[in-house]
Amino acid sequence: MGKSNPVWLGAAVFLICLAGAWLSLRGVRPYPLTDFDQIFYISIAWQWLEFGVFGNGIFGGDPGSLLPPPPGMFLGPLYPAIVAAGMWLDAPFREAAACVVAGLGSAEPANCARISGPMRLFHAAFLAAGLSFLFLASQRLTGRLWAALLSVLMAVPALLVYRRLFGYVMTESLGFMLFGGVAWGVVMVMQRGRVGMALGCGLLLGLLVLVRPSHIILVPCLMVLFAATGLRAGVRRAILPACLLLGYLAVTLPWAARNAVQVGHFGLSQGYGAAVLMERVTYNRMTGREWALGWIYDLPDFGDALARRLAGDAAIARLDWARAGSLYDQGTQRRAEAFGDYRGMLPSTGEMLREMAADPLWHGMVTLSFIWRGFWVGQYWMFGVLLALPLAMGAMRRSISPGAVLAYAALPILMLVAHAGASINQVRYNLALIYPGGLVLAFAAMGLAQGLDRFRSRQRAGRS
Numbered sequence: 001m002g003k004s005n006p007v008w009l010g011a012a013v014f015l016i017c018l019a020g021a022w023l024s025l026r027g028v029r030p031y032p033l034t035d036f037d038q039i040f041y042i043s044i045a046w047q048w049l050e051f052g053v054f055g056n057g058i059f060g061g062d063p064g065s066l067l068p069p070p071p072g073m074f075l076g077p078l079y080p081a082i083v084a085a086g087m088w089l090d091a092p093f094r095e096a097a098a099c100v101v102a103g104l105g106s107a108e109p110a111n112c113a114r115i116s117g118p119m120r121l122f123h124a125a126f127l128a129a130g131l132s133f134l135f136l137a138s139q140r141l142t143g144r145l146w147a148a149l150l151s152v153l154m155a156v157p158a159l160l161v162y163r164r165l166f167g168y169v170m171t172e173s174l175g176f177m178l179f180g181g182v183a184w185g186v187v188m189v190m191q192r193g194r195v196g197m198a199l200g201c202g203l204l205l206g207l208l209v210l211v212r213p214s215h216i217i218l219v220p221c222l223m224v225l226f227a228a229t230g231l232r233a234g235v236r237r238a239i240l241p242a243c244l245l246l247g248y249l250a251v252t253l254p255w256a257a258r259n260a261v262q263v264g265h266f267g268l269s270q271g272y273g274a275a276v277l278m279e280r281v282t283y284n285r286m287t288g289r290e291w292a293l294g295w296i297y298d299l300p301d302f303g304d305a306l307a308r309r310l311a312g313d314a315a316i317a318r319l320d321w322a323r324a325g326s327l328y329d330q331g332t333q334r335r336a337e338a339f340g341d342y343r344g345m346l347p348s349t350g351e352m353l354r355e356m357a358a359d360p361l362w363h364g365m366v367t368l369s370f371i372w373r374g375f376w377v378g379q380y381w382m383f384g385v386l387l388a389l390p391l392a393m394g395a396m397r398r399s400i401s402p403g404a405v406l407a408y409a410a411l412p413i414l415m416l417v418a419h420a421g422a423s424i425n426q427v428r429y430n431l432a433l434i435y436p437g438g439l440v441l442a443f444a445a446m447g448l449a450q451g452l453d454r455f456r457s458r459q460r461a462g463r464s
Contacts, residue, residue: 205247
């Protein structure tokens with residue numbers, strides 16, 4: 001097939017993956033809508049649909065009130081809009097959301113229906129689109145249709161590990177899809193250098209930032225990358241970074257302008273960064289022994305049991321997220337207290353940054369351990385990727401575009417480091433590592449096939 005990416009092939013991959021994802025998610029039992037971070041998005045979406053006001057949900061004063069909330073900008077609008085669409089399409093989901101929001105102000109949570117309407121179908125579509133982006137990028141980078149299909153097939157087991165996660169009303173599947181679109185756009189720009197592709201990449205990046213503000217760090221990084229790509233391709237394509245920025249601003253600037261008018265703050269978010277950093281800086285209080293044990297504790301699946309066996313239960317007590325008094329519990333309590341004092345002004349990100357800067361060396365040490373924590377996407381699946389990497393290296397160097405391969409892998413690694421420095425870096429924040437992981441496994445298969453071909457050639461030469 002060469003470098004071509006026929007539309008029908010991408011569409012076929014999407015439809016097959018959509019059917020598989022939908023069947024998989026249908027089997028996940030329903031969860032209470034108050035579990036984990038679901039209530040962030042549900043409360044904002046319900047208020048938006050009910051009152052026509054995009055507020056701050058549970059982070060905006062009295063979320064259980066039946067009065068219209070003040071305008072807010074704690075979260076970006078994209079995922080709450082999708083949740084609101086789900087409520088609009090499915091009346092039982094809207095009623096369940098109303099029940100949950102009404103119960104937020106009471107001491108005992110209401111016994112609400114466990115209904116998420118069409119959200120699982122939406123999530124299945126997002127996951128299928130993400131795998132389609134992986135297919136398109138892999139075909140461009142490997143030049144082999146079978147290798148592109150193999151990269152998708154190899155990514156599926158990693159996603160299946162998070163089947164339950166995708167049953168929640170949370171952003172993981174949407175973020176996965178948009179990151180895959182941005183990464184595919186980067187590959188296309190580096191290979192073909194067209195301004196329209198740079199513009200499209202910027203549009204997708206803007207949407208991604210409206211879902212996960214941390215990805216804003218990709219804007220200057222990709223501008224530099226596109227500038228280097230454009231200079232190599234000629235003066236006419238030196239406008240690639242400007243096209244990327246134009247696409248990004250076309251998505252984000254209207255939201256920032258709305259915030260300036262309605263909230264009085266020109267920006268994409270207010271309070272979100274402080275909320276995330278409050279949890280992160282709490283971990284800077286860990287002891288040296290806890291830091292050392294964390295490298296064992298954060299190994300996938302078996303790490304916590306191994307650390308407990310080696311050091312005892314008391315030594316790892318503050319690393320256990322589920323325990324009262326743990327470092328995670330301290331961070332969430334601090335966040336709850338700060339936002340409980342909400343009086344029209346959300347906590348400042350600058351205050352958290354100053355606390356981080358008080359001991360930059362230790363913050364950097366903890367960040368290293370958090371890179372390790374967030375790396376193990378797919379649990380044992382990532383061990384397979386690491387084992388396959390030496391076999392894949394040769395095929396990567398001989399690929400169509402080694403620089404594009406490197407950029408494709410570097411983007412999620414950059415976000416892994418950023419999340420480790422600014423958040424508690426749960427593995428679910430780094431699902432984008434599945435993209436280079438699937439590509440590595442495909443290149444490893446290519447390397448194995450090339451090695452077998454050379455072996456057979458030597459055998460034939462020896463017999464002749």
